[in-house]
Amino acid sequence: MEHVGRAGQPDKRTLRQGFLAARSGLTEDDVREAGRALAERALELPELARARTVAAYVSVGGEPGTLALLDALRARGVRVLLPVLLPDNDLDWGEYAGPDSLARVRHGGRMALFEPSGERLGPDAVTDADVVLLPGLAVDARGMRLGRGGGSYDRVLARLQRAGSSPRLVVLLYDTEVVARVPVEAHDKPVHAVVTPSGARRFASG
Template identity: 80%
Template sequence: MLRGEFLLVRRGLTPDDVRKSTDALAGRALDLPELAHARTVAAYVSMGSEPGTLALLDALRARGVRVLLPVLLPDNDLDWGAYEGAESLARVRHGGGRMALLEPAGERLGPGAVTTADVVLLPGLAVDARGMRLGRGGGSYDRVLARLERAGADPALVVLLYDAEVVDRVPAEPHDLPVHAAVTPSGVRRFR
């Protein structure tokens, strides 16, 4: 029910709202010390009314950062590919054609490629005061976070959100891991 409420608010955003937030979000994120020193960043291409990521991806790439983007697998796990600019993305339909994602069209690097990242930028619908992230419920990023933990990898975990999506509390399961920071158009909130 909570996911539905956040999605409903996002659906009410205009393209202009999303565009303004995208520019502000990219600026805030690029000021993060974690991103300033990152050699590899695992990120994602925003879809619909999610806070926009393409400006951030392009800015990271212009800095010489290796950007990895997810490729959704049939079991909802994620493979990874390198971002080589917007022209390197292909629109791929999933879920019997119900959902279209922009994914890297080049070589697949395997699900373990994310363990090389210095920073992982996570999608989400909300984050709470403990740093617990509410995702869309598909479990893809739960698998990514578990893979990082099993590998002993310790990248900075950063969720990209709108300002109103930083809330007091979201439901959390025992396996959920908190993020280190949330970036919104108006600022950065740090956890743990």
Template identity: 85%
Template sequence: MQERPVEHDGRTGEPDKRMWRREFLAVRNRLPEDVVRATGDALAERALELPELARARTVAAYVSVGAEPGTLTLLEALRARGVRVLLPALLPDNDLDWGEYTGPGSLARIRHGGKMALFEPSGARLGPAAVTGADVVLLPGLAVDALGMRLGRGGGSYDRVLARLERAGAHPALVVLLYDTEVVARVPAEAHDRPVHAVVTPSGVRRFTGP
């Protein structure tokens, strides 16, 4: 686990998060395509070793875009195991609906305004509450720290997902998929942020017990 090569004054909040997001995205965007592809294969291998995924009947996941650590290999491996895989569909208010992944042909490329195009399920929508039935939720992110606090992209979609899980009394395993260099000592956190249970990187799995 590495320290970030920047100085901070100890305060946390959204301005601090924006700076960190810019830094992590800049590093990702410089990654060669072959590194991104190889990372996806390694992530799938490591993630499939998780007992939580071995027991899971339903997994809420996502389709990686751009230089995000690849998820398609993992999605296909889960589907081959007979796992029901749910994928998000972005709603106008940045909340997430869900649909079932049944293979690459079940994906549609959707552009939401000026945002990056996303790959979303093309089949029936199951409603935002569908995620509460998942045994494991795979979360996108930009970094995670020693306490399991995740730095997201800032849209708030997964904050809503985590709040919905809490309201429903659902307790799936929360797992974030990252590059090795994105596991750091500290990320800025706010009162509403919740830790994940584990991070998977190409080199292995790290678990968190919280503060």
């Protein structure tokens, strides 16, 4: 039976399953090519051109590839921070120093993640970022992001708010994942922009 939310709309769980199923059908070449195009589009963003510190992440599985973008930012002299998943699902951060600085880490029965192997900078390090690149499964016309449901980035966004930090929030997705509407909850925050392989789009929140 399909889970539905208010007004008969599919709930977050149902939508996540659909987007994850679509990603599971992508080939490695699909993901790699999307990553190259995504990097080109993202590097055109004025926000990234001005950024000195960017909080990002290493894509896994069917997520649009991010390594090309991470390397391009680092080549520009940008300080790139990458997350380290903590036992309580919060995120610590470390600095990206190239592909050789990544370690493959499995957290319980979850998919293995690629995390920075160097010094841990603490969860508050993200408050220094000028731009935060967010993973997700979809974004809607209001800039509301559908995440995977783990809550890690909800904590990051709450930490930024408490610190009075206002980085630009940019979600990286496939073109088909920009949709009319996703379900939202009281704690959900809009992003400023989405970048897909075909281009970037800003929202009213930006």
